[in-house]
Amino acid sequence: MDPGLIIFLFLQGLVLGSIYGIVAVGLSLIFGIARIINLSHGALIMWGAYTALTFFVGYNLSPLGSLFIAIVVGLSLGASIFYLILRRLIGAHELTTLLATFALSIFLEEIARLNYGLDYRGFSWSLGVVKIFDYRLTYSSILAGVIALSIVIILTLFLYKTRIGSALRGVAQDPVGAYICGIDVNKIYALGIGIGFGLAMMSGVIITMYNPTGINPYLGAPYLLKSFVIVVLGGLGSIIGAYVGGIIFGLAEVVLFPLYDYLHFHSPMSMTLFTEFVILLILLLIRPYGLFRR
Amino acid sequence: MIKGKIIDHMSLIIMIFSYIIIWMLKTSFPEYSQMLTLLLYYIAIAQAYNIFLGMTGYVDFGYVSYFGLGLYGMALGVSYASQNNLSSSEAIILGMILSVILAGSVAGVVGGIALRLRGAFFAIATIGLSQALRYLIEGAKIWGGAEGIIIAKDLRKLFGEEGFSYATITLPDTGIFILAVATGIIMYLIRISRLGYGLLAIKEDEDAAKVFGVNTTLYKFVAFIISAVLTSLVGSMWTLKVTAIYPPESFNIAFSVEFIVIVMLGGGGTVLGPLIGASIYSLSKYYLGVYLPGLQLTVFSIILLLIVLLFRQGIVGELRSFLYKHEIVRKIIR
Numbered sequence: 001m002d003p004g005l006i007i008f009l010f011l012q013g014l015v016l017g018s019i020y021g022i023v024a025v026g027l028s029l030i031f032g033i034a035r036i037i038n039l040s041h042g043a044l045i046m047w048g049a050y051t052a053l054t055f056f057v058g059y060n061l062s063p064l065g066s067l068f069i070a071i072v073v074g075l076s077l078g079a080s081i082f083y084l085i086l087r088r089l090i091g092a093h094e095l096t097t098l099l100a101t102f103a104l105s106i107f108l109e110e111i112a113r114l115n116y117g118l119d120y121r122g123f124s125w126s127l128g129v130v131k132i133f134d135y136r137l138t139y140s141s142i143l144a145g146v147i148a149l150s151i152v153i154i155l156t157l158f159l160y161k162t163r164i165g166s167a168l169r170g171v172a173q174d175p176v177g178a179y180i181c182g183i184d185v186n187k188i189y190a191l192g193i194g195i196g197f198g199l200a201m202m203s204g205v206i207i208t209m210y211n212p213t214g215i216n217p218y219l220g221a222p223y224l225l226k227s228f229v230i231v232v233l234g235g236l237g238s239i240i241g242a243y244v245g246g247i248i249f250g251l252a253e254v255v256l257f258p259l260y261d262y263l264h265f266h267s268p269m270s271m272t273l274f275t276e277f278v279i280l281l282i283l284l285l286i287r288p289y290g291l292f293r294r
Numbered sequence: 295m296i297k298g299k300i301i302d303h304m305s306l307i308i309m310i311f312s313y314i315i316i317w318m319l320k321t322s323f324p325e326y327s328q329m330l331t332l333l334l335y336y337i338a339i340a341q342a343y344n345i346f347l348g349m350t351g352y353v354d355f356g357y358v359s360y361f362g363l364g365l366y367g368m369a370l371g372v373s374y375a376s377q378n379n380l381s382s383s384e385a386i387i388l389g390m391i392l393s394v395i396l397a398g399s400v401a402g403v404v405g406g407i408a409l410r411l412r413g414a415f416f417a418i419a420t421i422g423l424s425q426a427l428r429y430l431i432e433g434a435k436i437w438g439g440a441e442g443i444i445i446a447k448d449l450r451k452l453f454g455e456e457g458f459s460y461a462t463i464t465l466p467d468t469g470i471f472i473l474a475v476a477t478g479i480i481m482y483l484i485r486i487s488r489l490g491y492g493l494l495a496i497k498e499d500e501d502a503a504k505v506f507g508v509n510t511t512l513y514k515f516v517a518f519i520i521s522a523v524l525t526s527l528v529g530s531m532w533t534l535k536v537t538a539i540y541p542p543e544s545f546n547i548a549f550s551v552e553f554i555v556i557v558m559l560g561g562g563g564t565v566l567g568p569l570i571g572a573s574i575y576s577l578s579k580y581y582l583g584v585y586l587p588g589l590q591l592t593v594f595s596i597i598l599l600l601i602v603l604l605f606r607q608g609i610v611g612e613l614r615s616f617l618y619k620h621e622i623v624r625k626i627i628r
Contacts, residue, residue: 037414088603094413095353096602099558102551103598110592225425228418236414260433267440270433277426284419285407 004133009254011132015145017250019203019210021243022148023223024230025155026199032237033172033192034090036097040105041200041227042220044074046112048204049215056123063125063140066205067147074198079190086193087186112217122213144209151202152243155195159239168192172237229280249276305565305628306482312569313475320467331467331535333576334474335528340556340568341477342524345484346517347554348562351497352409353417355550356424360397360522362544363427364529367393369443369539371530376448382461385452390530397526398519400427405518409511412500421547428545442540449537462534469531477524482565484517485628493517494563559601561608565628570609 023045030038048070055061055069081104089097127139159165170178171188179185207223208215227242230249234241256275260268300307320330343357371389375381380388408419432440453461484490492513495503504510533539552575560571578597582590605612617623 031414037417085599085603092606093351094417095351095554095558096606098353098417099551099554100599100602103595103602106591106598107595110589110595114588114592225421228421232415232418265433266435267433270429270440272433274426274429274433277422277429280422281407281419281426284411284415284422 002133004135008132008135008137009258010251011137013251013254014247015137015141015210015250016253017247018145018148018243019206019246020223020226020230020249021246022151022199022206023203024227024234024242024246025152025239026196026203027224027227028231028234028237028239028242029155029199030193030196031231032239033168033196034086034189035094036086036089036101036193037094038193038196038200039098039101039224040108041196042224043105043108043112044077044197044200045204045207045220045223046215046217047108048074048201048206049208049219050112050116050204051201052205052208052212053121053123053215056125063205063209064147067202070201070205071198074201075194078194078197081197082186082190082193087189090189109217116217118216120213121215123208125209125212140212141210144206147209148203148206149243151199152239155199156239164191226276229276232280232283252276252279301622306479309478309482309566309569310475313471313478317471320471327467329576329580331470332580333572334467334470335532336556336572336576337568338470338474338477338528339525339553340560340572341474341481342521342528343553344557344562344564344568345477345481345524346521348557348564348567349484349490349493349497349517350514351562352412352514353554354420355417355547355554356404356420356422357522357525357553358547358549359424359427359545360401360525361529361532361549362424362539362541363396363400364393364526365533365536365539365544366437366443367391367396367526368530368533369445370437372445372448372452372533373443376451380452382452382457385448386465386534389533390527393526393530394523397522397529401519401522405515409514409518424545424547424550428541431541440541442538444538445533446537449534462537466531466534469534470528473524473528473531477528478565478569480520480524481568484520485563485565489513489516497563555598555601558608559605561605561611561614564608564610564614567608567610574609 023041027038027041030036030041048066051070051073052063052066055066056063085100085104086097089100125140127143129136129138130142159169167178167183167188168191170181170183171185171192175185178188203223204220207219226249227246230245231242233248234243234245253272253276256272257268260271265271316330316334320327339361347353347357368386368389371392372385375385375388404420404423408416408423411419431437437443449461450458484493492503492508492510495506495508496510496513500510556571556575557568558571559574560567560569579590579594582593586593601608607615614624614628
């Protein structure tokens with residue numbers, strides 16, 4: 001194997017991992033704050049991708065601009081969903097919130113299907129390619145990885161350096177204690193879920209920067225399944241854990257795929273996914289609360 | 295096994311009575327026969343899942359795996375029998391045995407590992423399991439891989455050209471009816487047994503149940519295995535109806551959710567819940583498909599949200615708590 005390929009695969013793994021990371025961070029954040037596993041995360045990613053597509057095709061707005069639309073729409077959607085539905089379910093059996101978010105996910109997917117149809121769509125936002133030895137990586141995908149990283153840094157700074165951020169962390173730790181300290185717990189839940197929804201939609205936009213084709217109403221499902229593995233890897237509720245888990249996952253994927261291909265498996269992609277889920281099961285066995293959680 | 299006065303077992307009688315009515319409707323109105331088979335299929339799976347989900351409160355999103363393994367068991371049995379010139383009845387029995395072995399052994403491994411986890415972690419682990427199975431079958435090209443198994447030809451060979459409709463309609467329909475009755479009765483027997491009370495205690499508060507001497511690990515494990523094996527049998531009958539199976543459909547998480555919705559709609563842990571839940575679900579799914587084609591999922595998602603918000607304990611569960619002060623109602627509605 002030539003060293004060029006190894007460096008290329010490493011870079012590609014980092015970019016892919018960074019994207020997986022941002023997807024998982026949103027899921028982990030909502031669980032950390034409200035103890036809700038948001039099964040509509042995949043549908044929100046899909047809506048983020050459609051946002052990028054619609055604004056690019058209709059208004060010639062680059063996906064960078066769509067990022068702002070995505071966070072605004074996500075925040076308001078998340079807050080309204082919280083006040084409409086999830087507020088009544090905080091503290092209920094986990095099954096209830098799982099079903100509620102699942103229903104939301106079907107609803108969002110169906111609206112997208114009725115609106116855009118089942119066709120695979122795409123757009124071309126080309127910024128050129130960078131050559132690494134003999135291999136090509138598009139600038140927009142590198143940008144996607146960098147933006148994902150910066151969003152996670154901004155989020156971490158927000159959570160650890162601002163007053164609202166510490167309120168969010170307080171509610172995550174102990175809602176009753178936070179309430180006694182005078183924090184409006186419901187507003188914090190609404191904000192936390194809003195940020196989670198916004199992150200999901202932004203990661204949808206970022207995904208289109210990495211791969212601007214194949215946008216369809218069921219785009220989010222594979223990302224949701226993978227981010228389950230990642231959040232468990234990083235520890236449900238941990239932001240940095242989720243991001244690092246994503247990086248590990250991305251690197252593993254770019255290594256496993258060529259490996260299974262080299263071993264002449266019938267479908268290397270399926271074997272890669274199989275390995276990922278086996279890793280999940282083993283992890284749950286040995287470290288049920290994640291690798292990075294004390 | 296069944297003790298006490300008749301009135302104490304009113305819910306079992308109501309259940310069996312409803313099965314008889316469904317069967318009579320099915321034989322008298324052939325045009326609705328397939329719709330009623332679909333209803334019985336949902337009832338059977340819901341009763342089987344109720345034994346685990348309804349009684350323990352553990353959400354298994356990978357529950358469809360046991361249904362899928364049932365599908366594969368029968369398909370493998372039928373194709374093996376056709377290659378080795380076995381008789382048709384041997385093929386069916388072999389298929390059912392394979393389904394039970396496959397689902398039972400996987401459930402044994404999963405139960406042993408995943409039942410140590412609780413709540414969200416259990417749900418995620420089971421999602422991982424069903425997807426791992428699917429991708430293993432596709433990726434390593436086990437059992438035909440992504441191309442699936444098509445058994446229509448084998449069924450024609452085993453049952454003959456004239457026996458084909460018997461093999462794909464009469465036989466599975468009868469099998470599903472028997473399974474619906476059997477799962478209902480098994481669910482009832484578990485509900486009134488020591489095992490059932492132990493499981494309900496686990497659902498309320500697992501740690502407290504443990505302190506009071508319930509062997510929680512064993513109880514959960516037993517309920518899990520019984521539930522998985524019964525579902526795999528329903529799957530094995532369903533194979534005969536669809537005659538072709540593919541990994542993405544056999545391990546589709548959407549089916550798990552469908553089953554969860556039915557149990558929740560009727561009321562988890564109740565004996566009559568799956569009957570009510572499956573009736574409402576399958577009839578509304580059928581008629582929404584007829585009158586609002588393309589919109590049924592949208593309508594469903596809204597109905598599901600309303601159920602979650604308004605009927606936390608399901609229809610039967612809510613009815614029971616609403617009328618709880620009347621002793622007679624408490625005995626009839628279980």
